[in-house]
Amino acid sequence: MTIKEIAQMAGVSSAAVSRYLNGGYVSDEKKEQIKKVIDATGYQPSAQARMLRTKRACLVGVVVPKINSESISRVTAGIEQVLSSRGYQMLLASTDNDPHKEISYLKLFESYPVDGIILTGTVITGEHRKFLKESKVPVVVVGQYTKYANCIYHDDYGAGKAMGKVAAALVKEDGHVAYIGVTRDDKAVGVAREDGFRAGLKSAGAELAEGYVRKSEFTMDSGYRAALDLLEKERDVSVISCATDTIAAGAIEAILAYRKAQIPSVSGNSGTRMQYILENSDIRVTGFGDNQFLKAVTGGIPTVHFGYKTSGIRGAELLLDVIERGEQIPIEMKLGFQLVE
Amino acid sequence: MTIKEIAQMAGVSSAAVSRYLNGGYVSDEKKEQIKKVIDATGYQPSAQARMLRTKRACLVGVVVPKINSESISRVTAGIEQVLSSRGYQMLLASTDNDPHKEISYLKLFESYPVDGIILTGTVITGEHRKFLKESKVPVVVVGQYTKYANCIYHDDYGAGKAMGKVAAALVKEDGHVAYIGVTRDDKAVGVAREDGFRAGLKSAGAELAEGYVRKSEFTMDSGYRAALDLLEKERDVSVISCATDTIAAGAIEAILAYRKAQIPSVSGNSGTRMQYILENSDIRVTGFGDNQFLKAVTGGIPTVHFGYKTSGIRGAELLLDVIERGEQIPIEMKLGFQLVE
DNA sequence: CTGTTAGCGCATTCAG
DNA sequence: CTGAATGCGCTAACAG
Numbered sequence: 093m094t095i096k097e098i099a100q101m102a103g104v105s106s107a108a109v110s111r112y113l114n115g116g117y118v119s120d121e122k123k124e125q126i127k128k129v130i131d132a133t134g135y136q137p138s139a140q141a142r143m144l145r146t147k148r149a150c151l152v153g154v155v156v157p158k159i160n161s162e163s164i165s166r167v168t169a170g171i172e173q174v175l176s177s178r179g180y181q182m183l184l185a186s187t188d189n190d191p192h193k194e195i196s197y198l199k200l201f202e203s204y205p206v207d208g209i210i211l212t213g214t215v216i217t218g219e220h221r222k223f224l225k226e227s228k229v230p231v232v233v234v235g236q237y238t239k240y241a242n243c244i245y246h247d248d249y250g251a252g253k254a255m256g257k258v259a260a261a262l263v264k265e266d267g268h269v270a271y272i273g274v275t276r277d278d279k280a281v282g283v284a285r286e287d288g289f290r291a292g293l294k295s296a297g298a299e300l301a302e303g304y305v306r307k308s309e310f311t312m313d314s315g316y317r318a319a320l321d322l323l324e325k326e327r328d329v330s331v332i333s334c335a336t337d338t339i340a341a342g343a344i345e346a347i348l349a350y351r352k353a354q355i356p357s358v359s360g361n362s363g364t365r366m367q368y369i370l371e372n373s374d375i376r377v378t379g380f381g382d383n384q385f386l387k388a389v390t391g392g393i394p395t396v397h398f399g400y401k402t403s404g405i406r407g408a409e410l411l412l413d414v415i416e417r418g419e420q421i422p423i424e425m426k427l428g429f430q431l432v433e
Numbered sequence: 434m435t436i437k438e439i440a441q442m443a444g445v446s447s448a449a450v451s452r453y454l455n456g457g458y459v460s461d462e463k464k465e466q467i468k469k470v471i472d473a474t475g476y477q478p479s480a481q482a483r484m485l486r487t488k489r490a491c492l493v494g495v496v497v498p499k500i501n502s503e504s505i506s507r508v509t510a511g512i513e514q515v516l517s518s519r520g521y522q523m524l525l526a527s528t529d530n531d532p533h534k535e536i537s538y539l540k541l542f543e544s545y546p547v548d549g550i551i552l553t554g555t556v557i558t559g560e561h562r563k564f565l566k567e568s569k570v571p572v573v574v575v576g577q578y579t580k581y582a583n584c585i586y587h588d589d590y591g592a593g594k595a596m597g598k599v600a601a602a603l604v605k606e607d608g609h610v611a612y613i614g615v616t617r618d619d620k621a622v623g624v625a626r627e628d629g630f631r632a633g634l635k636s637a638g639a640e641l642a643e644g645y646v647r648k649s650e651f652t653m654d655s656g657y658r659a660a661l662d663l664l665e666k667e668r669d670v671s672v673i674s675c676a677t678d679t680i681a682a683g684a685i686e687a688i689l690a691y692r693k694a695q696i697p698s699v700s701g702n703s704g705t706r707m708q709y710i711l712e713n714s715d716i717r718v719t720g721f722g723d724n725q726f727l728k729a730v731t732g733g734i735p736t737v738h739f740g741y742k743t744s745g746i747r748g749a750e751l752l753l754d755v756i757e758r759g760e761q762i763p764i765e766m767k768l769g770f771q772l773v774e
Numbered sequence: 775c776t777g778t779t780a781g782c783g784c785a786t787t788c789a790g
Numbered sequence: 791c792t793g794a795a796t797g798c799g800c801t802a803a804c805a806g
Contacts (some may be wrong), residue, residue, distance in 0.1 A: 095800060096800095106801095107800095136802075140799080140800090143800035144801095
């Protein structure tokens, strides 16, 4: 079904149909005829051909590292909110933390094309920088600092420092604080958060002892393995601070599993077992991100609330400003945090 | 940057460049020149203009009701796996459970266009059926049964029935089984799962008593409110079975909160409080979906494992079969389940 | 108000 | 092997 066919059937020119579709001048009479034909055929204009002409898609692409994450869904919720209120649609591309795929989806969006791109929380490689510098469509980066694009990021260092103090206060006498971090390629979560954490500990007169640090992926499973390794190898772990709440969930699982292994005689339903385990566990876990699911089922651990939804909102606004008003002045925006104990 | 400019700069025709890009006949000499110019300019062909010509995008659109869900992310992981292995990319559209948005994104994908669409788990309205019937691009539906498109769905009735038996076995003498379901507009989760559950109870000589049923949205928060209402209004609730693990997480939160309210004198850190609460709580919660996060931090509740990733894989394969091989025969596929206790 | 015309950037005939 | 020409479906100028 093309605009031409519709035009023929309605006995008008294709331009008239186009105008009808886009609110230009059409006499009421022709409007009627066109409407009739469109209703009858169920015609839908090709968005793509339109885009080829107009260079506008009313569409923005969002690249995310994974789909199943509360923090990311909060960001996208914020983005979607402002986008849909301003007549834009949002397309998501999930990269599964694969930098190669990330670039590939960025290019897809660029050449698709969309009007703008939001890139969220990930490691920024040379290829990324290259893309940001050369991209034909405006990009804003959310969750990481970069000087190659408008960006919105969180005060990860400050949050880490605050949590460091909390951990120091939580640790038992002759106990140790342990930390499960992520790759330092991630400047926000891997570097700022951990460095802040160490600074916070230090300011409270504590520190991360040798051997009490682990690296983890951004998954629960990886957090589980890291925590279990910690528990098996190091004595007197009193606090396990994790770089994300997801990792913290894995750590909690590990503590449950470890205690269960130590006390194999306890049996019965999992409720009973869990009671017993918790009763005899004095290890505290902390996280970052204020995951609501975790809070709900565990009653909550010390964590940090970041304004993820806000960063999505601001990010989308920034992007639309450059798309619609051609705003040129680069912007860096740093968002604060809130300690949740 | 257009193909024309590249052609000029390389001193060849645009057709030669096109052939170079798509692996047609080009002399080695011209290949060199073209390559040089492309490398120098960083030229990227417009995917859109190509699509306008070729009608192929190597792209499939996936419509999901929400982003932050383990089950959905498992489906998309399966889809992405087969797609990327066959040279396709995947675009996601999240509709936030809004049927209107769902249609709007379906239409976007249709006219964008993508080569195929996967629609996952949602209520299917008349508008949906209309779209499925008239869509120019192939669609497969995952997670719901429909006769208007190829579909892959799960044995929700069987799973419900199995869980009904589990609940019947769990319930204490003179205790009651309660059920928190979802809208019956959702034929899979709202109807099949609940009807199966009732059948399972019945076959074990139990039933859902008047007043022990609630409706919830697909969110933890909504599950929390439903469960709290249940606890406040009904005596002797012994088992709370929930239509999804997410709702179950909310129910667990509600039980914690309810007990806490009953025993306000208990204080101290949340660990202590939680111990006490669990010790004195004899209410069991069950779910559906085998959420790993929930399992990790609680030690696990009775639930059902569906082959979500498998359904994603099969769905994508089905779709590619019709895209690439023009497979015409309609397919309905029903996937089994596994009880997790 | 309306129809005709000329491309948007590309892939594909079809002669050379 | 190569380039000139055509058109994918649509919108924007333009002349009626």
